[in-house]
Amino acid sequence: MVTFEEISPADFFYRNRDIAGFTNPVRAIFSALRELVENALDATDLSGVPSEVYIRLSHDNDTELGDDVYRLRIGDNGCGIPARHIPSAFGQVLFGSKYKLKQARGTFGLGGTMAILYGQITTHKPVNIVSSTGTSRIYKYALMIDIQRNRPLILDRTIQINKEQWHGTFIEFSLEGDYSRAMPKILEYLKQTALVTPYANITFVDPKGRLYKFTRVTTKTPPPPKETLPHPYGVDVETMQRLQRITDCQTMPDFMQKHFHRVGETISLSFLDFAGFIRTSDPKNLKGEDISRLVKAIKKNKKKGKNGFSHNLSVKEMQHFIRNTQSGNLVDFMKTHFKGVEKSVILRLLHAAGFIRTKAPRKLRSDEIVKLVRMMKKFDGFLPPDASCLSPLGEDLLKVGILKELKPEYIVVSQRKPSTYSGHPFIVETAIAYGGDIPAKDDILIYRFANRIPLLYDEASDICVKVIRSMNWRRYKVSPSMPIVILVHICSTKVPYKTVGKEFIADRPEVKKEVLNGLREVARQLQHFLTKKEYVARERRR
């Protein structure tokens, strides 16, 4: 007797919470903390003021529950959450503000909710949330999650006056955990977070009351990323259909320019022509007024520069061309009779003069949409993505952070140019820190970051570590027993995480290539330094 059921996304991640990083009490207390810290830092990055993040982990005083239950409280001075969205932000999985083409730590819309869900299933206590976006009100909620329905349950809500125009968010809840065994990972996470966020003040009070303070060493924050449009190379039929449903564009060139990244008029017309979506009249069907309009447009274009038309044309001459032409459409006609003129110029001229006809985007049939998408992948005239949607750390900030946390003798950093994988832009930054306070261990230390999040698990599966292990470090004069930290930071609108728990990065050839080249750059510079150092040491010995 086979019975069928559907489950909610909260139920799915409840049953498979190890897939989201909540495997056992040691791992869960780490995951809960990191998810909330990442939310706090995303929010403070948006607020434009230097980040303040406060974390308090204490034993839950409720002795009924046993001594492996903690109270986690985290607060930030970030942008806050609008009152009407607070319950869903924390009480619903697959709800959030980061489903955009813009770099952020958060991406799945479930991290914060999973932390609270884990707390709820181990202690059955509600979460308390206080938030304000800087308006005249501060909102306080007590929530639980209805896991089977993936909905928040609001137990209490109070409003108070926001006298100081405060903006930020405080979250407090109980959860089962094992801090003593999670502690090394938690402290390492905070230390590495402080390294890549040197403009943030991070304060952590642990269950024994010990205070860890990571103080900012700069108030300079990296320029914030801007939301971007999808890149043509990353589009599939589903994305295209969704755009078709919501667009108010009446023509295909408008549609291409309005909805895709770095598509201007010229590129949109060249592409649509390549893809076969441009229609123009048969020249022989042009009326008198059309022909004069065409001649006028050509005259106007002649003034515009050397790619334009090379001689003056009269209406009579044009009529003569038209009577004798073999071309069946205007684009072909213009290309044949003005051989020196580039096709893109012809298209732009015809478009400006109103001779280009395309189907209305909303009227495209589904086979036409499929053809459009396939052609978008084939057309090589699209510009590569610019990186305005990304916000790399930058060499200064990276150096400042490394200096503060590691105090090395020597630092070298490198930032690669933007690249893409599957239409998603990304930038790789690499750094090597040597000597100073860095301890010499029996293997080089590797720090991995993605969108400014430290990755601390599953090192062996991560593409950056695989690249590092595949390099021959001895040719750069590096031996594994040297006091060295290698750092890799990948930022992207879509970090190719292999897992929902954001543990490690998948093996994407484009990403692998950039990581390898970035590491070679800093390795070469380290080699210079080590060679010089060795030389100076030899000179001294004589």
Place this chain on the structure above:
Amino acid sequence: MVTFEEISPADFFYRNRDIAGFTNPVRAIFSALRELVENALDATDLSGVPSEVYIRLSHDNDTELGDDVYRLRIGDNGCGIPARHIPSAFGQVLFGSKYKLKQARGTFGLGGTMAILYGQITTHKPVNIVSSTGTSRIYKYALMIDIQRNRPLILDRTIQINKEQWHGTFIEFSLEGDYSRAMPKILEYLKQTALVTPYANITFVDPKGRLYKFTRVTTKTPPPPKETLPHPYGVDVETMQRLQRITDCQTMPDFMQKHFHRVGETISLSFLDFAGFIRTSDPKNLKGEDISRLVKAIKKNKKKGKNGFSHNLSVKEMQHFIRNTQSGNLVDFMKTHFKGVEKSVILRLLHAAGFIRTKAPRKLRSDEIVKLVRMMKKFDGFLPPDASCLSPLGEDLLKVGILKELKPEYIVVSQRKPSTYSGHPFIVETAIAYGGDIPAKDDILIYRFANRIPLLYDEASDICVKVIRSMNWRRYKVSPSMPIVILVHICSTKVPYKTVGKEFIADRPEVKKEVLNGLREVARQLQHFLTKKEYVARERRR
């Protein structure tokens, strides 16, 4: 301007399809095939007749689409799908029949739907499904998926008479792929599937028209797994609350016995007593008829065996004990006055005689539920899970399959006793095949299986491979250049997959221990064989 949105689970897995194993056209064509083959084999296992699975991958003749588009057709003689569920089974993510505590290849409720979703976003064509559960009708559907709403779109539905009482399912759809690069993995997958499913006929026709036939070598199928109840050690507050909502049990002992695995009357009473949920009257408050009932129950128990009460008791004697007792409740009273009698016997007696009172399960407050769950984790009197919900291959079937596919000179297999992790039962089976047709490569070949699914990706991250690499094989006389295949099969009600794409198994200490011990058993036997072989070879040379 921060804007919030919610997305459907289909939208989530569409945006993050690499997390579900649909990374690129090479990987996607593999994943689509494997998801559908696993569905077919789950269905044929349920039908009770030896499995027939037919797979046809051909170039889609629709030349508009280009030559990297395929048509995938797969059919089975399995249990079929009831008509009303066909649309949701394939058009909705997080819908299925395998959300039970019973071993199956499927577990997430999204694999088949993801394959069809991938086909749809790359070709925009509908999927055709034909299915019958052996009733008088066969149902045909043409479907597409509304990804944003996670709902099927039924384009067409026809019904025909099922003259031959056929049961099974046929699925056909188009998808972009790269068969030439996916072929090695696809063929390896089918070969390894045939190895662990030696009772199945699997036929595969590839785009070049080549026929691959994996013919069954036995009609003996392993005994099917039975659905089981949750084990007390795996329970949290959420599970407890869901049981509380649906139960019709009026007492706690009934509740414990009805809803939990291997909890009988004695264990339920001992546990509830340990947890503090048993209430009995103060002996001094017992009325005359209660005392006689108690004495009668004790007399009855005396006959039952040596753990019973050792002497005959009269009502007068009982009244005398009661008048002089210090005990405030009956359990304590009985324990004090009948020192030789085990507490579990006392509890059972009092329960049978109606002296045990518990709260009605539906009336438990949430703090009581929390306490109950914590106590369940602490109580050490629960029986370990039995393995009726599991269906390991068994040594015979494993040998038959290995012989058929690998044709080795020597096989050794081992099946470990059932074990658990986090309340989920699992069994590890290991095998080593040596020599014969096995090619000698520069490293031992490792075949990994979970619930009879071959795992072919991310070997380095898998716990079984980590265990194999950590063992010192030379002490078993094994060198890496020998012609050896090591096989590990883990079956469980919940395989600890690290990823939604079921690529590799997470590092769970209980599982790691079982895999290590299972491998040591077969390694030792291989060592005997190799030693004897070496001895015989030496003898021959004299």
